[in-house]
Amino acid sequence: MVNKPTNNMPNEPANQIENTIQSSHHKPSHQQRADRQRVVITGMGAVTPLGLDVASSWDNLIKGFSGITTIHHFDVTDYRSQISGTVKNFDITPYLSAKEAKRYDKFVHYGVAAASMALHHAGLIVDISPELTPLQAVNPERMGVIIGSGIGGLQTLEDSTNTLSQKGVRRVSPFTLPASIINMTAGLTAIKFGIKGANLATATACTTSAHAIGLAARLIAYGDCDVMLAGGSEKGSSPVGMAGFANMGALSTRNDDPEQASRPFDNDRDGFVLGDGAGVLVLESLAHAKARGATILAELAGFGMSDDAHHITAPPADGNGAIRAMQLAINDAGVDPCEVGYINAHGTSTPAGDIAEALAIQTVFTDCAMQPFVSSTKSVTGHLLGAAGGVEAIFSILALTEQTLPPSVNLYQVDPACQLNHVMQTKTPPNPLCYALSNSFGFGGTNASLLFARYSA
DSSP states (O other), X not given: OOOOOSSSOOSSOHHHHHHHHHHTOOOOOHHHHHTSOOEEEEEXXXXXXXXXXXXXXXXXXXTTOOOOEEOOSSOOTTOSOOEEBOOOSOOOTTTSOHHHHTTSOHHHHHHHHHHHHHHXXXXXXXXXXXXXXXXXXXXXXXEEEEEEOSSXXXXXXXXXXXXXXXXXXXXXXXXXXXXXXXXXXHHHHHHHHTOOSOXXXXXXXXXXXXXXXXXXXXHHHTTSOSEEEEEEEEOOOSHHHXXXXXXXXXXXXXXXXXXXXXXXXXXXXXXXXXXXXXXXXXXXXXXXXXXXXXXXXXXXXXEEEEEOOXXXXXXXXXXXXXXXXXXXXXXXXXXXXXXXXXXXXXXXXXXXXXXXXXXXXXXHTTXXXXXXXXXXXHHHHOBOGGGXXXXXXXXXXXXXXXXXXXXXXXXXXXXXXXXXXEOOSOBOOSSOOOEEXXXXXXXXXXXXXXXXXXXXX
C-alpha cells in the first residue's frame, strides 16, 4: 500500500472525493455489456522523438534513451525554453509524393505516416475486390477515421502570416488553410486509402488522441463501423508554439541539459518539454478481426471522459476530474480497480499537474493491496500534446504484449506529494500484466482514460 502524503492535500472535505468515486461507481450490467461489440487493436503506427516507427520508438523507450534535444530548426537564442522532443530524419516520400507533401503542414505528414504504418501493420487493404483475401479486405463503407490534433498546422499559419506581412496578400498560398486545418490528417488519410465511413477529428488539447481512440471504439461497439483508424498528430515546436508555452511559464528551462529536462513526479521538475509526432491505432470489432484471422494485440476494455470545470490550464488540486475519468474507464470495462497493473500517466512534469494526477491515482486505487505500477513516458518523448494519447496508448499496449514496464526517466527524488508505485527502470512485472490504463488530461479541463486489456478469447 502506498502511503498518502500528509501535506499538499486539498482543502475540500475528505468525503467530497469519496462521494465522487461512489457517484461514478455504477457498473453496467452484464446484459448491457453483452449488447456491445468487443473492440480490439490490430495495428499500430507511430512517429515520435524516439524513432520513426513503433519498433524503434519502443526499443529506445525501454532502453531509457531520450528524444529531447536543443532546437535547431529555428533560432531559439532569445527563447526561455530552447529544447523539444523533435522528430529526427523523417522522410515523407514513402507516404506522400513530393508535390502532395508541399501542400500540407508537418503535423499532417506525421499523421498520414502513422496511419499508413498502422494499416500496414494490421494487414488491411481498404477494398472489396474479389481477388483480395478475407485477411486483407475491409469494406470501405464500414471503416472510418478519427485522427485529431491539439493545435493543427501552427507552423503553416505562422509562415503564411509572415508571407502576408512581408510580401503581400497575393503571395499567400491557396493551400494555407487546407494545409493547416485540424481535420486534414483524417481527411487526407481517407482519400489516400479510400475510406468511406465516419470521418472525424478531435481537437481537445492534450486529450485529443485519447478521445479519438475512445470515440472510435464506441462507433465500433455500437455497430456504426467495423474498423477505425484513430489517434492524433502534432507539430507544435514552431516559433509561436514555443514562445506561447514558454511565456505562460509551462515549459522547462533546463536548456543546458535537454535529456534530463522532462522530470515527471520528480521534486526538481520545472515544467514540460514540448514534443512532436503522431500515434495511430487500428481498432476492429472482435468479430471482424476474428473473421479475417487478424493478429489481435490487445482489447480496448474501457473508456472514460470527464471535465474539471475548474480552470483553463490548471487542474483542481484534488484531481477530481482525473479521478472520475479513471473510474469511468474501469467501470466501463467492468473490472475491479485492483486488476489494473500499470498506468501510463499523463505526467507532464508540471508542478501542479503531477501532484493532482498522483492524488487522483492514490484515491482511485486506495483499497488495492498491490498498487499499479506508474510511469510517464513523457520523460523521454516530451509532451506531444494532441498526439500524446496515441503514442502513449501504443506504449501501454506494448507493456501488455511484451510484459515489460517502461520507465519514468529522470526520477531522482520523488516529490513527497507524488508517492506512487513508480517504475524508475525498465522491468518485468512480478505478476502477469492484464490491464493497462493510459491517462490524458488537457487544457480546458478535459480528461480521458483508456483501459487496455491483454487479449483473451
